[in-house]
Amino acid sequence: MRKLSAAVDRFAYNHPRFGIPNLMKFIVIGNVLVYLLSLFAGYGAVSFLNFQWAAITHGELWRLITFIFMPGYYSTGDVLWLALFLYFYYMIGTVLEREWGTAKFTLYYFSGVVLTLVVGIVTALVSGHNVLIEGTSYVNLSMFFAFAMLYPETQFLVFFIIPVKVKWLAWIDAAFFALSVVTSLFRLDILNALLPVVALLNFFVFFWTNITDEIAYRRGRTHHQSSHQTIQFKSAVRQQRKKEAERGYRHKCAVCGRTDADHPELEFRYCSRCAGYHCFCQDHIFNHEHFTE
Numbered sequence: 001m002r003k004l005s006a007a008v009d010r011f012a013y014n015h016p017r018f019g020i021p022n023l024m025k026f027i028v029i030g031n032v033l034v035y036l037l038s039l040f041a042g043y044g045a046v047s048f049l050n051f052q053w054a055a056i057t058h059g060e061l062w063r064l065i066t067f068i069f070m071p072g073y074y075s076t077g078d079v080l081w082l083a084l085f086l087y088f089y090y091m092i093g094t095v096l097e098r099e100w101g102t103a104k105f106t107l108y109y110f111s112g113v114v115l116t117l118v119v120g121i122v123t124a125l126v127s128g129h130n131v132l133i134e135g136t137s138y139v140n141l142s143m144f145f146a147f148a149m150l151y152p153e154t155q156f157l158v159f160f161i162i163p164v165k166v167k168w169l170a171w172i173d174a175a176f177f178a179l180s181v182v183t184s185l186f187r188l189d190i191l192n193a194l195l196p197v198v199a200l201l202n203f204f205v206f207f208w209t210n211i212t213d214e215i216a217y218r219r220g221r222t223h224h225q226s227s228h229q230t231i232q233f234k235s236a237v238r239q240q241r242k243k244e245a246e247r248g249y250r251h252k253c254a255v256c257g258r259t260d261a262d263h264p265e266l267e268f269r270y271c272s273r274c275a276g277y278h279c280f281c282q283d284h285i286f287n288h289e290h291f292t293e
Contacts, residue, residue, distance in 0.1 A: 012104035019106030024093030028086045030069035031135075035082060038071075046070070051117070051133035053124035068113060070135040089140045092147045099150055108146065108206055112139035115198040123191045131191055138199035144173055145203045253281035255288050 012018070020026065038046045048060070051067040071082060097105040113136060124131040147154075148170035155163045177196045184193035249259035251268035258281055260268055267282040274291040 012101060012107060015103055016101060017103070019102040019104075021097075021102050022094075023097065023102070023106055023109060024090045027068060027093075028090045031071050031082075031086055034069050035071045035079075039079075051120055052130060053120065053132075054130040064117060067133055068136045089143060092143050096143060096146055096150075104206075108202065109139065109143070111205070112136065112142055112199055112202040115202055116195060119191065119194045119198050123194070127190070133191075133195075138177075138195050139202070141173055141177070141196075142199040142203045145170055145200075146206065148173075149207050251279050253284055254278045254291075255280060255284040 034046050034049060048055075049063065049066040050070050051063050052060075056063050093105070093109070096108070100108070116133065116136060116139060120131050120133050123129075148166045152165065152167035152170075154166045156166065156169065157163055177200065180196050181193050184190075249261035251260040252258070253268065258266060260266065263281075268279050269282070269285040270277055270279055271285065271288070271290065276291060278291050280288055
């Protein structure tokens with residue numbers, strides 16, 4: 001997986017002109033036009049655009065591309081919800097394209113589309129049923145995972161009122177994916193159980209290096225925090241602070257005995273050439289006999 005992720009980065013770096021600039025703008029415009037046409041002329045006027053395996057096998061190959069312009073489940077609500085969803089994913093796609101470049105973002109989106117097509121075709125061949133796919137809802141949702149991975153602390157106003165960080169919304173997105181898979185399995189709907197999985201697969205391919213590096217960092221941090229040396233150091237710090245509270249000062253010159261509590265204007269240093277930890281004021285840090293034991 002790491003090699004595949006590196007290959008994607010290498011391809012995007014070596015082919016900066018690859019891709020479609022402002023890709024999400026064209027996808028959003030296509031979704032809006034299809035929705036308006038279906039609204040005024042009925043679903044039958046746009047049904048020739050969706051992925052329908054039986055029609056594809058009869059030569060309607062444009063469906064392999066045009067299904068991405070079908071609004072999908074966004075259209076089940078009113079026009080306001082559709083506008084919010086499309087604006088949201090347009091904004092996310094634009095940010096990702098600016099962060100990654102056109103080549104890598106185009107790869108991300110269309111690799112998700114290709115994986116969706118592969119699942120649809122394989123499911124149709126294995127089951128013998130006329131598989132139907134409308135839109136790329138799960139590909140769009142996987143874009144949100146990518147955005148949350150890059151900008152986890154960004155805040156959105158839920159219902160235009162409640163500020164919530166993107167990383168928490170991403171967990172809600174993950175719960176939606178899991179619920180969709182489980183409910184589809186209960187209905188024995190293999191197609192809709194696999195579509196969220198392949199969308200996540202696309203995300204993992206592009207972020208595998210980031211995810212594994214983050215896991216390694218957290219493991220190392222946990223090991224460091226629980227190691228014997230770290231525990232001893234923390235214990236020593238607590239004891240030192242307790243002694244400071246009892247004595248009423250933090251630093252005391254080993255030569256003249258002045259403390260930072262009595263003379264806050266003085267600076268205190270520790271000598272690196274003395275054996276052990278010995279503190280000296282600014283007048284004696286360079287003018288003292290070094291401790292040897």
